[in-house]
Each structure stands twice: as C-alpha cells, then as structure tokens.
Amino acid sequence: MSLDLSSVIAATTHWLIRAYPAADGAMNAALAEAQARQAVTVAAWLRYPTTDAALVTMAGPGGSYRLDWLVDAEPYEIRGPDGVWRTWVDETVASWAAALLTCSTLATEAVAALADCEHAAGSPREFRRLTEPDAHDWQAAPLMRHPDLMACVVELHRPQLLERLRLLRSDDQTPTSAA
Template sequence: MLTDLSPLIAATTHWLTAAFPPYGGALASARCEAQARQAVTVAAWLRYPTALDAGLVALAGPGGSVRLDWITGADGDPGEGETAWRTWVDEVVASWAAALLADPDLAGRAVEALATGEHTATAPVAFGRLLTSDDGDRRAAALLRHPDLLAPVAELHHAPLLDRLAPGRAVTT
C-alpha cells in the first residue's frame, strides 16, 4: 500500500498554482510553486497525520478537483491529458493550504502542530517560503497569497482546520 502523499501533494500544488498563477517569469513561477507546495505539504500532513491515513487516501482516492474548479470558475472542458492529475487533487487539503497561504499566523500554528507528528519524526522540515516569505515571494505569488481571492476555497473547510489545530475549541458564530 502506498503511504507516500507525494501524488496528492503534487496534484494539489499544481491545481493551486493553476488557479492562482504566479506573476512574472521563471523565477516567480518557481517561488510561487515553492510556497504552494509548502502550504499543501503542511495541509496534507495535518489531514493525513499517519502512514495508515496516507495509505487509506491512496487506496480510496482524494476526490478530485471538480468542486474546486467550479468554485474558481475553471470548470470548462479540460484539454486532452488534463484530467488524470485532477483526480489526485484533495479538496480539503487545497482548502487548508489556501487558508494557510492567506493567514501567516494560522500557517505558523499549523507548522507547530506538525512538530510532534509522524511525518516530521525522522528529520526536521523547514517551511521558510510559507512562514517567512520575502517581498519577491509575495510579488511572485500575489494571487496565491491574496486573502480575498483565496476566500472561496479557504472557507470550504476552515472550521475542520481550526478544529485540527485546537481540538475542543469553543465554536463561535
């Protein structure tokens, strides 16, 4: 059983950078992708904290990008070969990653929550582009980091993310 989340992380990162593309050339594209990949990795590790969880999502499938495409207005007919990777997009992970990209404080809390997890047990992992982006990072990922643009995606599963970061928190309306 596959316990590696890399297909899910790669597909969800690709979806985010396609939905909220970088501004600039090749360097901007790389910076934007690095930020998205780090946010998606943190979100995926929070959502699937154990090897068993990762194995189960690999077996059952993460659900795909259909609803995300519809929400962002990208629900047109994909081109030839543009559908297979979309089945590996995880809506909850994309939503959580969007929330982390839009809110640096929430991103910090999420990375802290990973400190005692199974994914970071073997070696420390740094998420510098997510947590301490510089001006160049922010310019490259202006759409990817814009809270108003990310809101429709980030709000989809925001409450479960907050629950994961602070179990038993008081629910406010």
Template sequence: MSVELTSVIAATTRWLLRAYPPVGGPLSAALAEAQARQAVTVAAWLRYPTSLDAGLVSLLGPGGSHRLDALVGARVDLDPADDAWRSWVDESVASWAACLLGEPALAEAAVAAAAAGEHGSQTPVRFHRLTAPDDGDRSAAGLLRHPDLLDRVAALYRDELRDRLHADPAGRP
C-alpha cells in the same frame, strides 16, 4: 514525506498554481511553486497525520478537483489530458493550504502541529517560504496569497482546520 501523499501533494500544488498563477517569469514561478508546495505539504500532513491515513487516501483516492474548479471559475471544457492529475487533487488539502497561504498566524500554528506529527518527525523540514515569505515570495505569489481571492476555497474547510489546530476564529492558536 510520506510516499503515499506524494501524488496528492503534487496534484494539489499544481491545481493551486493553475487557479492562482504566479506573476512574472520563471523565478517567480519557482518561488510561487515553493510556497504552494509547502502549504500543501503542511496541509496534507495535518489532514492525513499517520502513515495509515496516507495509505488509505492513496488506496481510495482523494476525490479530485471538480468542485474546486467550479469555485474558481475554471472552464467547463477542461483538457481531458489533465483528468489524470486532477483526480489526485484533494479538496480539503487545497482548502487548508489556501487557509495557510492567506492567514500567517494559522500557517505558523499548522507548521508547528505538522512538525510534531508523524510525517514531520520523520522529515524535519523548515517551511520558511510559507511562514516567513520575503518580498520576492510575496511578489511572485500575489494571487496565491491574496486572502480575498483564496476565500472561496479556504472557506470550504477552514473550520475543520481551526478545530484541528485548536485555534480560535481569528486564526490565533
């Protein structure tokens, strides 16, 4: 994984888990985090496909979570201690990750595209929790994978993701 994307991936994963919390105990939390991290990693690799792109977002910053917080109804008086990590949330990456979590066919196409890119070719990784979740994964991430709940966030950049993947509107590549 590109070192430049580490902060974006960590912050955006954290944001998704706060917006769509796991159901259950510590094991469910770990399973939901693995799914969110895989979706965010694939989305970040697609959004910033080269080391140069990743370096630029690292230098300029991704923009933060303000609009996303408003979309999911986060409290206006968010804890100021969270400002540092929230500033590294990438709105487009969160939107693309939401698309991948809610649309299995799109997730398959995205993983294939990411694997063929610069980041994927440097680090061969299987994203099975994203593309082939088992019953435990689905149960742990019920909110995180619910298409209706994800739609506000996913709709922000869904068309751009489909364009990137050359997919049709139904999500088929």
C-alpha cells in the same frame, strides 16, 4: 502502512498554481510553486495522519471538480490529459493550504502543530516560505496570497482546519502524570 502523500501533494500544488498563477517570470513561478508546495504539504500532513494517509493513497482524494467550479476554471474531461492529475487533487487539502497561504499566523500555528508528525520523520521540515514570506515571495504569488481572491476556497473547509489545530493544541496540553 504507506505515508506517501506525494501524488496528493503534487496534484493539489499543481491545481493551486494553475488556479492562482504566479507573477510573470521563471523565478516567480518557482517561488510561487515552492510556497504552494509548502502549504499543501503542511495541509496534507495535518489532514492525513499516518493511517489515513495509507487509505487516501488507496481510495484517492476526490478530485478538483468542485474547486474548478468555484474558481470558474475551464471544465475538463475526466478522460482528457488533465483528468489523471486532477483526480488526485484533494479539496480539503487545497482549502487548508489556501488558508495557510493567506494567514501567516495560522501557517505558523499549523507548522508548530506538526512538531511530532510521523510524516516528517527523516525529512527536512523547512517551511519558511510559507510562514515567513519575504518580499520576493509576496511578489511572486500575489494571487495565492490574496485573502479576498482565495476566500471561496479557504471557506470550504476552514472550520475543520481550525478544529484540527484546536485538537492538536489540546493534545499537547494533556497532563502526562497524575499530581
């Protein structure tokens, strides 16, 4: 089964940085995109464990229509130039990524939960810009990091994120041998 979530990650990252633009300047744009990509990657890996990843690449994640409506973005044509990438935006992944971007404690917990994640096997797993943003990161992405501005997206699926993390924590604490 394919574990490739690159289309979902790319489209959802693109949606986040368009909905919550970086501060002016090329360096700020690059830093904001790195933060968004790290948050979306963690969210996608949590949302789609191995088998589910193959299913989402076949069926598609649903698109950005409701997200666009929530943030009052310009409506788009499904058949227009934005239509193709927008169909690969995953609403739940965007919501979870927004939650991670606005709460570094939650981000740290989510990254820790991926310790044995099959998606990360053989790839570098550095999420410092997400879990430990420095002053440049904050300056580059003030809108994406602002809890009040991101609240409408965060609250869409935050309970499911918290439940997923709770389940992952409880799995880690399962006794491995009988006493």
